[in-house]
Amino acid sequence: MAPFNMFVTLLGAVYILSSGYLRLTTEDTDTPRPLRHDCPNTTTFNPNTPYQSNLDDVFSKLTSNAARGTDFIYFSASAGSENSTGNSSDYVYGIYLCRGDISSTMCHDCVLASITDARQECPTEKEVIIWEELCMLRYSNQSFQSTVSVSPSFILNNIMDATDKNKLKQEVEKTMNEFASEAANGAKKFMVQEASISGSEKIYSLVQCTQDLSSQDCTTCLRNANSILASSYSEKRGGRVLFPSCNARYELYRFYDVQQQTALVPKGKSKMSTLTIVEIVIAVSTVSLALLVTTCFVLRRKRESHKYNTIHGRNGESEITTVESLQFDLETIETATNKFSEDYKLGEGGFGEVYRGILPNGQEIAVKRLSKSSNQGTEEFKTEVVLVAKLQHRNLVRLLGFCLEGGEKMLVYEFVPNKSLDYLLFDPAKQGELDWSKRRNIIGGIARGILYLHEDSRLKVIHRDLKASNILLDADMHPKISDFGMARMFGIDQTEGNTNRIVGTYGYIAPEYAMEGLYSIKSDVFSFGVMLLEILNGRKNSGFHLTKFAPSLLTYAWNLWNEGKGLELMDPLLKDSCEANEFMRYVHIGLLCVQEDAYNRPTMSFVVHMLKSETISLSQPERPAFSVGRITHHHEQEIAPAHSFSDNGLTISTFVPR
Template identity: 60%
Template sequence: MSILSTQLISYAGEGQKSWVIIVAIVVPVGVAVLLFIVGYCLLTRRGRKKYDIVQGDNVVTDITNVESLHHDLNSIKAATNNFADSNRLGEGGFGVVYKGRFPNGQEIAVKRLSRSSGQGTTEFKNEAVLVAKLQHRNLVRLLGFCVEGEEKILFYEFVPNKSLDYFLFNDDRQGLLDWSRRYKIIEGIAQGILYLHEDSRLRIIHRDLKASNVLLDSDMNPKISDFGMARIFGVDQTQGSTNRIVGTYGYMSPEYVVHGQFSVRSDVYSFGVLVLEILSGKKISDFYQTEGTGNLMSYAWKLWKDGRPLELLDPILGDSYARNEVIRCIQIGLLCVQEDPAERPTMATVVLMLNSYSATLPLPNEPAFFLHSRTEPIKLLESDQSTSVLESDQSKSQSVLYSTNEVSITELEPR
């Protein structure tokens, strides 16, 4: 064999050894990298599935940021004496609320979601994440939560004076709400909604503003509560659509009830109804007694058009009120319940109107009237184009029907 042939064989052997070494190094490293990527993706996906609230394809926020607020079930049971009836404060659409006390003396309000309620994991996460991140004097403050087994529990600061409807619609307690307190409550609610719409990290539509969802602290300051039906909007988003109508009949805006369209102006409408209730001391449902009767908005509008707006005012107030403030509030209430959402003021404008007497108020147009019969179905959309699905599936009825109570309703679209 020639010298050249020997050298070629030698080079070939060395090349084969080098290739083997390269493969031996690269393959394990590649497998390790691949396993790392797969493991990371699985963990991330699992974390999102468990905690995230999603806005379209983008994660809005996650509950892991408030894991420090998580409490075990035993501590909640101890605080409420195992959810004793004597500690029961009331019952809402999604469960029972109890008063509790921690060993350090701190009083809390515990919202225990019913296992058969419409508020599932999505709504629970929604309320927990939203309320934990919202900090405003006119919003109820979340102190912690518990997820254990089938139990889903939220607990808040204890607000001693219950809810606005407890005073406003009770003959024996209405007198405790003099005009200055009512005006203060209207201002506080407006400030809280403005924070939700414009001043918090995200634009939030409450969608269930009503007297029973406004709590009163020891100084009768209002605190908006119950965010289980709230919607998160993107910074540039102004409205959404849904085929699931949630809320309380009478407080819901016409474009929402009929077409499933909601926006910040939907909350403005609910605020307008609430203002008229606070002024009159009458429930919106008091006017849905028989088919064909007027409602609170039509009653207020008639008095306004006839030049008798002060007749709307709760008689229990007597003459102890500021006439200009009352008329201004009536006008603001009517502006908020106008049928065209574009004609309703924003909450920023409402707050300005309430705080500045130099601001000129436009004249309101005729409000939207709901005169549906007790069994007349309201047409719903066939598709959901909203940002994120955060509604309850509490009811399986196929139409929104007449309702005279204060219970929040959720209705699914016809199939």
């Protein structure tokens, strides 16, 4: 083992001498500076403040995870008190990304080094990105999860010129792009590859994305990086592109560890090398061990099957298996809600009732109680349990558990104190609480939540009832999408469905769904566009015909846009907090989402990208769907006026079976 370690050390020394990269260092040559860092001083914090405390908490979480023996390559963490200051600017969101071929020890050391560099290079900035040789650290007071970021970007090139520049350019463009999609679909979002150029010369490539990206977004990010390498820097013997969301690199020497990484794709190899044999032996041993562990786990699960309860779907297949800890007994729910006291009731409708509750540990909950007389209650219950139990995202309401006892069917959710978006947005007495900063954050949060449903969750989920009353607001006004009873799960390759029974809410339903029963992810995009325009204007789309302006909010927005008077759409309460250019960009995005032809509407991944970047040019919107008609099969049950807006904002709807 000692000779091998000596060889690795020697190889590392050769790499440093031969790589050809210029590195700036401090006077002490033992402490190299980071490859690159970015920390604009547009937002800063003072020492010994809540932000500093939360940042230290995030650093601690990141370093702790980096020391783990498994799943250490990428990690995200956040910190902030929802009740102390009530100021979302004190929140800290952070991630690190270690190169996929290094060990947990190396990852941990790199994360520690990046934190040290961050404190030195960016001591008071809130928006920080540090790129080290083997890892990246990023943190901000704004959430950036599941969002493609290609700015700021840095390009580094090997200072040595290639011998055959044209040949190398062709190979860089070919090899870098052909495995970008394969890497994007992998669990680690990381891959390396080697390919022969001519004779014994080879090109070695590496691509990696942050693991929160969808496969589509990862592919897009990598291809952007690869195009830069191929067009501008392929005449050099090496180059790399650093984006916040991904990175790509090529060299004419092997710069990664073939024994640590697990996604090597060799090309043009006629003979099996010693290292390849070692890799195969390790792989076979790993698979064998995994099979043994899996077998033991299955046998143990069979012995402990009495601890689980299963809800069965069609044909008797198991739709959800939930461990006992997720189940609430009826006595606990009755105690929490004072035996479903009227004083604890938050709302009611055709589905049943919603109650506020307090668990013995002091945690507040919202209990959704299925009406025993509802013909479709069991189906709706199964739909929400199957869906929501699998969905975990900060912009989705969190399911804490359920109860199936004494003939009751109940869902237990986290309690969200600031009610629903429509409670504040459409009440003239409360609209003032939503300045532009809050509305912009709400729009972005809703978009990220829908993106998670469409692309990043285990299955593609179409909500089908997105509206302002189904957007709950937590203590810091972060949005949480709720009410999944009308949602549909799709397979990864399925893009649309149809039905003879139209469900949803008038004013938010896409025209192709209302008229033909066709629904897809673009149906949700339409609903999002309606909400976006409502947030900008402060008035409902449905019922807008009661005003003197136009038959609908969409018509009004479209007319103003074509007349060059888009700023007149602005809620007067926003005039002191919203810049005209930013407002008009949001109007533009909203109109793109509500175009009549579903094909022309953007995907939610592109919507999130448009909301985040001011440099993306937007296409000209086509005519929106001015009217979708009254829905004869509409099943939405309006909540009684006395309970129109509940403390948790849960809407109560009737649902159709799948």
